[in-house]
Amino acid sequence: MKQITLTVDGKEVKGREGDTVLDVCQANGFDVPTLCHFKGLTSVGACRMCVVDIEGERRINPACTYPARDGLVVQTKTETLERYRRLMLELMFTERNHLCMFCEQSGDCELQKMAYRYQMDNVRYPYTFPSQPLDPSTDAIAVDHNRCILCGRCVRACAQIEANHTLDFSKRGWKTMVAADLGQLLGESSCTLCGACMQVCPTGAVFSKLSIYKGRTAECQKTDTVCPICGVGCELRVFSKDNNVILIQAPEPAQPRGALCKEGRFGLLRNGHLRVASPLIRDRHGRQSESTLDEALEAAAEKLKAAGRGSTAGVVSSRLPGETLSLFDNFVRDVLGSDCIDTCDGRSFRVIAQGIKQFHGKRKGLDIECGAEEILQADCILLVGADPLKTHPVIGALIRRALDERKAKLVVVNVERDVFPLWSTLWLKPRAGSEGAVLSGLSKSIIDNGLVKTKKTPAELIQSQRRYWTEEPVHSTGVDPEKIDAAARMYAEAENAVIIYGEGLLERNDSNLVTLLLNLADLTGNQAGSHLRVLSLKPHCNSRGAWDLGIADKEIPRGKVNGLYLLLGEEQGSERLQSWLRGMDFLIVQASYQSPVTSMADIVLPSPTWAEREPGEFISMDGRIYESRPVVSPADGVLQDREILVRLSKKLGHRLTPR
Amino acid sequence: MAKPKIATAWLAGCAGCHMSFLDIDEAIIEVAKLVEITASPITDFKEFPAVDVGIVEGAVNTTDNVEVVHKLRHACKILMAWGDCACFGGIPTMRNMFDKNELLRRAFVETESTAKGRIPSSDELPRLLDQCKPVHNVVKVDCFVPGCPPSAKAIHYALVELLNGRIPVLPAEMMKFD
Ligand code: SF4
Ligand code: SF4
Ligand code: SF4
Ligand code: SF4
Ligand code: FES
16 A cells, blocks of 8 residues: 655654544554544444544644545644543533443543543533433343433444444434434344444443442453363453453454453353352262262262273363363373274264365365454355354354445255245255255256356366265255256356355265255365355364364264263263163263263262363364463362362372373 | 631532541641631631632622622632632532523432422522533633542642742643532
């Protein structure tokens, strides 16, 4: 980009073409006050705090919307400007009811800080004392319109970060209000509770009900870590005080991966499950009772010894860091002498991995998939058997952004429902089990209609792909063949089409479905560098890390083992897992929370939570590596998972060391 | 030189500002050395004598508040507004979001613990104004020390500035609205 030169407060400074005057000032260290501007969101010039004097202009102008030009001469700090800024501030205070003494945001409020900066010790204009409502209708966010300065940051965050467009302004002039949808309460609106509006609001107008009055951010310890829930791997900035987590924010909310979802931002603050506070041993009468850790380890060692080497399987949660997973791997293989090991989500991996293996591409393994950022570049998205708004909400937000910003088309293939009802361009609804025929139909349609974008001839393509095509004719799938042609055309004619698939498809346990999707991308040349524009939604925050370690390579053969060591961490354990466990002779569970699984166990050992766990490595579903950090110290009597495994190994006569 | 005289008044406020003044701890001895405190809720003067500095806590809410603040304004050379209620209106102005009569009914008749209540009406009693206001909306105010309550440090700073012949404006780092 072309460099430009401006004069700011008598100093010559450099900027780039396309910058605003504010960008140039900030990049060069001039402290221009701002309220409505938020880094990464568009600027609208609402608050007028950033006014500057530009030579040649008849009036003062907001720096945040004024395009910088070569040769501009700018003043940022004249007496007139400072007078106007103080005046704007006073007007903001008269417009609503700012009673800082009981405002949640006091001490963290940007408006208040600005008033201090301008030594606003009284307000010269009459107050309006409007009667403004408080909207407490959601269980996480409340909106107090008394504190709103109509800066519009929330409206832009909702549109540009979450791309949900719940918030907008209603009415006009001094009656203007921030409104959800058509004036609904937030709790009855389309709001996803992503919390982006809350984070960017400069005042106490939008705040977290889960964090109020627990402390100001300046009094808190700040820890950057990674979200311990789904595979997206969102980064979290966690604020804690007195060993309590009190607020979670995104470190860079307006960056491409800066959104958070309801679970990451609020759910982690409100875990309703009871902790496993003490080790438990099941007695002869079948009752679980509390024991010391040493007794529980002793009992576990006895069980494992009695069962004999090689007869116990190990299953581990892929929500645990790489270090723990790898140590567990050693524990199962070396200490238990067993090659039966899996993750709770291992089946999904085997379907994906086999599907990739069958695909005749150059790269092998999960690395064949693209990064989640590709979604933002997409002009067509094919969403197959996935419900990202439920399982990977931030992926859902990226999809909406692509629909918004790129006018992308969205084709949903889902046997149950249209998972993006207001947004999808087309919904193909195959009968359950007919997904293969629909996906084959898409390939055939692309080949038949000459929409192929590779150098291979159709004959070669048919040759290589036909073995994954299903015999089932398209018209029996329940989907109108014309719709399949239309979808094929949308997908093939797009420049950057991204395929996203998830559990709904993997549930079929059919790796051919995965191969079919990879073939589709291949047919249409949908490559980003050496990756195919295909992305699988992996269930947990470290599924990818666990799978890369080879833990889920092989299914545990039914009947081969009679006991199970389950390192469950914070997972609850699926129905499927539970029904498998019922057939076991004995069960040892290491878990953070009480669950049906822990109540089935012979021995229960406590495990730390995400906030207590020692630092570790996580790999997001698209291969990004993150470091997690502990936020608080573990609850009484809770040891790190590593410590438990080491002590138990010792009782079994082994020295467990990380590989 | 004789010690400068100070008088303080308590209008519609919670007394927190006066408490905060007493909170300046041993500095109060220093202040007492420098100034003479005359009429004040913490002394027992009935009328304001002529003073150098008048200090007001609280917003102007009733006819009595109006009378008092005018008397103090006449009695003093410099009038200082103390605390958020005096400077900005503060908590008492929350009543401005309701109708005055509705408010009186709620307070004197409808309170859960009141039986057969009635709204007091006697010429002896001060009446509620239509709106509760910050002090400078009623009389001229020369300097402001916000805070709910203002910190002892801010109060001390403002007094020392005045004693040194300057009109105090709190520096940004001493400003506090809560
Ligand atoms: S939003 Fe800010 S300025 Fe307004 S009352 Fe709350 S803390 Fe004070
Ligand atoms: S709610 Fe907050 S972010 Fe939204 S306009 Fe009001 S002050 Fe700005
Ligand atoms: S929480 Fe998210 S979706 Fe809801 S209004 Fe705020 S930004 Fe919009
Ligand atoms: S999308 Fe997933 S990783 Fe991101 S905040 Fe939500 S649960 Fe956490
Ligand atoms: S920051 Fe520029 S107008 Fe608000």
